[in-house]
Amino acid sequence: MTEAPLVAGVELGGTKCICILARGPDAIEDRVQLPTTRPEETLSAIEAVLDRWRGFSALGIASFGPVSIDPHAHDYGHITSTPKPGWANQDVGERLRRFAGVPTGFHTDVVGAALAEARWGAAKGLEDIAYATVGTGIGVGLIAGGRPVDGLTHSEFGHLRPVRFPGDDWIGSCPFHGACLEGLAAGPALKARTGVSGDQWAADDPAWDMVAHALGQLLHALVLTGVPRRIVMGGGVMVGTDHLFPRVRAAMTKSLGGYVALPEVADADTFVVPPALGGNAGPLGAIVLGAQALEAQLQASFTTR
Amino acid sequence: MTEAPLVAGVELGGTKCICILARGPDAIEDRVQLPTTRPEETLSAIEAVLDRWRGFSALGIASFGPVSIDPHAHDYGHITSTPKPGWANQDVGERLRRFAGVPTGFHTDVVGAALAEARWGAAKGLEDIAYATVGTGIGVGLIAGGRPVDGLTHSEFGHLRPVRFPGDDWIGSCPFHGACLEGLAAGPALKARTGVSGDQWAADDPAWDMVAHALGQLLHALVLTGVPRRIVMGGGVMVGTDHLFPRVRAAMTKSLGGYVALPEVADADTFVVPPALGGNAGPLGAIVLGAQALEAQLQASFTTR
Numbered sequence: 333m334t335e336a337p338l339v340a341g342v343e344l345g346g347t348k349c350i351c352i353l354a355r356g357p358d359a360i361e362d363r364v365q366l367p368t369t370r371p372e373e374t375l376s377a378i379e380a381v382l383d384r385w386r387g388f389s390a391l392g393i394a395s396f397g398p399v400s401i402d403p404h405a406h407d408y409g410h411i412t413s414t415p416k417p418g419w420a421n422q423d424v425g426e427r428l429r430r431f432a433g434v435p436t437g438f439h440t441d442v443v444g445a446a447l448a449e450a451r452w453g454a455a456k457g458l459e460d461i462a463y464a465t466v467g468t469g470i471g472v473g474l475i476a477g478g479r480p481v482d483g484l485t486h487s488e489f490g491h492l493r494p495v496r497f498p499g500d501d502w503i504g505s506c507p508f509h510g511a512c513l514e515g516l517a518a519g520p521a522l523k524a525r526t527g528v529s530g531d532q533w534a535a536d537d538p539a540w541d542m543v544a545h546a547l548g549q550l551l552h553a554l555v556l557t558g559v560p561r562r563i564v565m566g567g568g569v570m571v572g573t574d575h576l577f578p579r580v581r582a583a584m585t586k587s588l589g590g591y592v593a594l595p596e597v598a599d600a601d602t603f604v605v606p607p608a609l610g611g612n613a614g615p616l617g618a619i620v621l622g623a624q625a626l627e628a629q630l631q632a633s634f635t636t637r
Numbered sequence: 638m639t640e641a642p643l644v645a646g647v648e649l650g651g652t653k654c655i656c657i658l659a660r661g662p663d664a665i666e667d668r669v670q671l672p673t674t675r676p677e678e679t680l681s682a683i684e685a686v687l688d689r690w691r692g693f694s695a696l697g698i699a700s701f702g703p704v705s706i707d708p709h710a711h712d713y714g715h716i717t718s719t720p721k722p723g724w725a726n727q728d729v730g731e732r733l734r735r736f737a738g739v740p741t742g743f744h745t746d747v748v749g750a751a752l753a754e755a756r757w758g759a760a761k762g763l764e765d766i767a768y769a770t771v772g773t774g775i776g777v778g779l780i781a782g783g784r785p786v787d788g789l790t791h792s793e794f795g796h797l798r799p800v801r802f803p804g805d806d807w808i809g810s811c812p813f814h815g816a817c818l819e820g821l822a823a824g825p826a827l828k829a830r831t832g833v834s835g836d837q838w839a840a841d842d843p844a845w846d847m848v849a850h851a852l853g854q855l856l857h858a859l860v861l862t863g864v865p866r867r868i869v870m871g872g873g874v875m876v877g878t879d880h881l882f883p884r885v886r887a888a889m890t891k892s893l894g895g896y897v898a899l900p901e902v903a904d905a906d907t908f909v910v911p912p913a914l915g916g917n918a919g920p921l922g923a924i925v926l927g928a929q930a931l932e933a934q935l936q937a938s939f940t941t942r
Binding site: 477479484509511553556557560587588589590591592594597 | 718779781788790793794796798801816861862863864865866892893895901
C-alpha cells in the first residue's frame with residue numbers, strides 16, 4: 333500500500349482556526365491553533381504557518397459557512413453571508429490555493445468532518461453517511477456514494493422546519509425561521525428558551541423533551557432523504573450530554589413509525605453514534621478535502637493523457 | 638456525434654406498465670402499454686414484448702416502490718414492501734435482466750423521471766435537480782452531480798413531517814405518519830380530508846391553502862437538502878391544477894424567509910416548473926437508466942483493459 337500523501341489542512345472556525353500537517357489521524361506532523369480575528373490578520377497568520385511547512389502535496393480547507401463551493405462561480409472559495417464582522421464575501425479558498433500552489437480542496441467544516449469520520453472515524457468504511465453537529469448552529473455534512481450531496485450550494489439541514497412537539501408553541505430563536513431545527517435545538521435556542529445555558533439544565537428538565545423531539549425530526553429527515561448508513565452526531569449540545577443520545581434515538585424511531593424497515597436503522601444504537609475523532613474531526617476533514625483534490629488532479633491528468 | 642444506443646425501457650407502475658423501445662424522446666420505435674395485474678402475468682407479458690424487439694443494447698426498469706436498489710443486496714431488483722397483492726418481495730429487475738441478457742439499470746419511477754427531465758426535459762442540461770410527483774403518493778427523485786442521491790435505499794421525501802399550517806390539526810391520512818407530506822397533500826389525503834376528490838375542489842376552496850403549505854414545505858426541504866438547480870413537479874394533483882403552482886411557489890418563498898439567497902431560487906417561476914416530457918417522463922426515465930447501465934459497463938471494461 334502506498335503511503336498516504338502529506339497534506340496541509342486548515343479548519344477555519346468562527347472563533348478559532350486549526351492548521352494541521354498530516355497524512356491521517358496516526359501521522360500528524362504538526363498542529364497549530366490560531367484565533368479567528370479579522371480576515372487579513374487571520375489569513376496572513378495561516379499563510380505564515382503554510383510558509384513554514386515543507387513537502388505537502390495538497391491543501392484542504394474546511395470552513396465555517398455559508399461558503400461558495402461551485403468551482404465555476406466567480407466567488408468560489410468565498411464565505412458568502414455571515415454576521416461575523418469583515419468575513420462576508422471574503423475570499424478564503426482561492427487566496428490560500430494561490431499561496432500554497434498545490435491542488436486545493438474547499439468545502440464546509442461539516443462536510444469535512446463527515447468525510448473524516450467516514451475515512452477514519454465512527455463511520456469508517458461507509459460511503460453513505462451523515463455528520464450532524466449541534467452546537468452554536470446545526471449543520472449536516474451528507475455524503476452519498478462517497479461524495480458530498482451538493483447542488484446550487486451546500487445543504488442547510490439545520491433550517492428545516494420540523495413538526496412541533498405537542499403543545500410547544502415557543503417561537504424559536506432563528507432570525508430567519510423562528511422554530512426551525514436550529515431555532516429549537518442549537519445551543520443559543522436552549523439559552524433563549526429558558527434563559528439558562530443548556531449545559532446547566534438538569535437531565536430531567538422537561539425542556540430536553542422538546543430538544544430531543546426536534547433532533548429526532550432531524551434524524552427522521554436524514555433517514556428519508558440521504559438514507560445514510562450511519563449518522564454521526566457531534567457538537568457542543570451533544571458532546572457531554574450523555575442522556576441526549578438515547579432520547580434522540582428514541583424520538584427518531586417513534587417518528588419513523590416503522591417506515592424504512594431496515595435492520596441498520598432499527599438498531600438505533602449503532603445507527604446514531606458520537607464522533608470517533610473528537611476535536612480532530614474538523615482538521616482531519618481538511619486533510620481529506622486536500623487528498624481528494626490531489627486524487628482528482630491525478631485522475632484528470634490520467635484521463636487526458 | 639455518435640447515435641444514442643437503442644434501449645428497451647419498462648416503466649412499471651401500480652396500475653399500468655409502459656414498455657418503450659427508444660434512443661430518446663425523438664426516436665421512439667415502439668411503445669406498448671400493459672395493465673399491471675398479478676406479477677407472473679405482468680412480467681410474462683413484458684417478456685413477450687422484449688422478446689419481439691430486436692437490436693436493443695440495454696434495458697432500463699423504472700419501478701413503483703419501495704424497491705431494493707443496492708446491487709450487492711440479496712434482494713436487488715425486488716419490490717420490497719407494498720400493499721399491492723402479490724408484489725411484495727417480488728423480483729422484477731434481476732428476472733428481466735436475465736431474460737434480456739443485456740446491461741440493465743433499475744431504480745424507482747421517480748428517479749427515472751428525474752433523469753429523463755434532466756436529460757431531455759424541463760431541467761435539460763442541469764446536473765442537480767429534483768423531480769417531485771404529487772399523485773396517489775408523493776415521491777421525489779433527487780439527482781446531485783448527475784447521480785441519484787441514494788444510501789441504504791432510495792429517498793422517501795413524501796414521508797417528511799412538515800410544520801403544520803397554522804390552526805390545521807387534521808390528523809392526516811398516512812397509515813405510518815398521519816400528517817406527513819403524503820398524508821396531507823397526496824391525492825388520497827385531499828379526498829380523506831374533505832370527502833371530495835381534489836379534482837372536484839373549487840380553486841378558492843380554503844383547503845388548497847393547506848395543500849399548498851405542505852407542498853411549500855416539501856420545496857423548502859428540497860432547497861435545504863439537495864439544493865437542486867431546478868425542481869420539476871408533476872403527478873395527478875399538480876397536473877391540471879394550474880392555480881396550484883403559483884401557490885406552492887409562494888409558500889416556498891415565504892417559508893425560506895430569504896435564507897439561501899440565490900437568484901436561481903428567488904426566480905421561483907423558473908425554479909419550480911411542470912414536467913416537459915408529460916406522460917413519457919417515466920418510460921424515458923427507463924431509457925436513461927438503461928443507457929447509464931450500458932455506459933457503466935463500457936466504462937468498467939475500459940478501466941480493466
